Amino acid sequence: MRRIAAASFVSAVFLTGCHSHYIQTTITNHSGADINVVQVEYPGATFGTQRIANGNSFHYRFKLLGTGDLKLTWTDASYQDHTLKGPHLNEGQEGTLVIEFPSQSQVTFQPGLKP
Numbered sequence: 001m002r003r004i005a006a007a008s009f010v011s012a013v014f015l016t017g018c019h020s021h022y023i024q025t026t027i028t029n030h031s032g033a034d035i036n037v038v039q040v041e042y043p044g045a046t047f048g049t050q051r052i053a054n055g056n057s058f059h060y061r062f063k064l065l066g067t068g069d070l071k072l073t074w075t076d077a078s079y080q081d082h083t084l085k086g087p088h089l090n091e092g093q094e095g096t097l098v099i100e101f102p103s104q105s106q107v108t109f110q111p112g113l114k115p
Contacts, residue, residue: 004090005014006079009045020063021092021093021094022061022062022063023061023063023065023093023094024061024094024095024097025054025061025062025096025097025098025099026058026059026096026097027040027049027057027058027076027099027100027101027112028052028056028098028099028100028101029053029054029055029057029100029101030055030100030101030102031076031077031092031101031102031103031104032055032103033054033076033077034051034053034054034077035049035075035101036051036053036056036075036077037051037073037074037075038051038052038072038073038074039073040070040071040072040074040076040094040099041058041067041071041072041073041076042064043047043064043066043067044063044064044065044066044069044071044097045062047062052094059092061070062090064089064091064092065091066068066091066114067084067088068088068089069086069087069089070073070088070089070097071083071084071085071086072086072099072107074101075102076104078104080104081106081107084101084107086099086108086109087109087111090115091112091115092115093098093114094113094114095111095112096112097109097110097111097112097113097114098110098111098112
């Protein structure tokens with residue numbers, strides 16, 4: 001009887017699975033030149049890349065470990081540093097975040113997040 005109960009419990013765990021909340025981020029450069037030293041600060045950590053060539057994208061998946069604003073920093077082709085405040089993020093959110101560079105000094109954020 002115990003074996004049947006244990007097998008049922010294990011089966012239930014595998015069927016329902018565990019769900020981890022994460023945000024899939026894509027940073028795309030349509031600026032006409034390379035974007036350098038791109039860094040994204042979010043509640044609990046940071047990520048980034050050294051370079052995103054024009055027409056290319058960088059993908060990263062992260063989990064929020066707190067609540068706060070996203071901050072984006074980058075260096076343009078003229079070696080000018082930029083900083084921009086992004087969307088407010090809440091711990092436990094999941095979904096997608098698209099960050100696009102339409103020019104060397106402009107950024108758009110398209111969050112597709114749910115609580």
